[in-house]
Amino acid sequence: MIRVGVLGARGRVGVEVCKAVHAADDMELVAAIDQGDPIEGLTAAEVVVDFTHPDAVMGNLRWCIEHGVHPVVGTTGFDDERLGQVRGWLADNPRTNVLICPNFAIGAVLMMHFAQQAARFFDSVEIIELHHPNKADAPSGTARRTAELVGQARAKAGLGPSPDATSTALDGARGTEVEAVRVHSVRLAGLIAHQEVLLGTGGETLTLRHDTTSRASFTPGVLLGVRRIRELPGLTVGLEHLLDL
Numbered sequence: 116m117i118r119v120g121v122l123g124a125r126g127r128v129g130v131e132v133c134k135a136v137h138a139a140d141d142m143e144l145v146a147a148i149d150q151g152d153p154i155e156g157l158t159a160a161e162v163v164v165d166f167t168h169p170d171a172v173m174g175n176l177r178w179c180i181e182h183g184v185h186p187v188v189g190t191t192g193f194d195d196e197r198l199g200q201v202r203g204w205l206a207d208n209p210r211t212n213v214l215i216c217p218n219f220a221i222g223a224v225l226m227m228h229f230a231q232q233a234a235r236f237f238d239s240v241e242i243i244e245l246h247h248p249n250k251a252d253a254p255s256g257t258a259r260r261t262a263e264l265v266g267q268a269r270a271k272a273g274l275g276p277s278p279d280a281t282s283t284a285l286d287g288a289r290g291t292e293v294e295a296v297r298v299h300s301v302r303l304a305g306l307i308a309h310q311e312v313l314l315g316t317g318g319e320t321l322t323l324r325h326d327t328t329s330r331a332s333f334t335p336g337v338l339l340g341v342r343r344i345r346e347l348p349g350l351t352v353g354l355e356h357l358l359d360l
């Protein structure tokens with residue numbers, strides 16, 4: 116039995132994760148921690164799943180790494196600086212492993228993978244992510260990661276920035292830029308999590324779209340991460356590394 120703790124246990128995703136861990140034959144839910152609960156409650160856990168808040172996740176990660184508990188992280192808000200800090204903590208605590216996944220839904224991971232594969236064939240690419248209005252970070256972790264993967268694939272193929280003759284624009288009209296890829300964020304009541312990657316070239320466009328219709332969609336990926344984290348040394352970013360793509 117894998118002893119699992121959940122951080123953010125009363126949150127939108129945390130509730131689903133607790134249910135899934137509880138239902139798994141090979142896991143025991145030993146701690147369900149949320150805002151205001153002492154983090155020391157995680158001491159009995161071997162693996163901790165974190166779905167909290169970008170402002171909280173670094174402190175949680177540091178505690179887990181220093182206490183030899185393997186974190187499986189869904190919380191977003193990671194950039195190169197934060198990942199560098201995690202690598203630094205791991206260098207001082209080499210017995211701990213960390214898995215950080217901007218998106219645990221299998222379809223979303225495939226969308227990112229397909230976008231990366233398609234990128235070199237198209238002159239233009241833009242990303243639109245659409246989420247519920249309670250989301251803290253923009254752009255989403257998934258959109259950031261997609262833009263990084265697509266931007267790197269374009270650079271490798273020798274492609275420059277997407278063509279764009281805009282010479283005058285209101286602030287924000289063209290979104291933001293990640294690795295030279297334009298990213299647009301929509302926040303709308305009624306949505307959960309959605310993303311389109313728009314690719315275009317002479318006479319044709321390709322649209323890759325993923326829709327999250329239930330937060331239960333994140334749990335198979337989370338359970339896979341919990342099962343595999345002990346054999347993944349150091350820092351792993353992205354569920355794609357566990358999917359044999």
Ligand SMILES: NC(=O)C1=CN([C@@H]2O[C@H](COP(=O)(O)OP(=O)(O)OC[C@H]3O[C@@H](n4cnc5c(N)ncnc54)[C@H](OP(=O)(O)O)[C@@H]3O)[C@@H](O)[C@H]2O)C=CC1
Nearest residue numbers: 123125126127128149150166167171189190191217218219
């Ligand atoms: N990787 C993925 O597949 C996915 C990632 N996410 C990400 O996961 C994160 C959480 O999303 P979501 O569940 O919608 O958010 P919620 O706000 O619904 O849940 C977060 C929970 O964590 C609690 N919390 C905040 N700080 C701490 C802390 N230091 N210790 C323990 N608990 C804490 C919050 O309490 P309180 O509200 O009282 O502050 C809340 O109950 C976000 O960053 C989101 O982007 C979401 C979906 C999928």
Ligand SMILES: O=C(O)C1=N[C@H](C(=O)O)C[C@H](O)C1
Nearest residue numbers: 191217218250255256257308
């Ligand atoms: O906050 C959310 O809801 C989600 N966050 C993740 C992100 O920022 O990409 C994953 C998914 O989009 C849901």
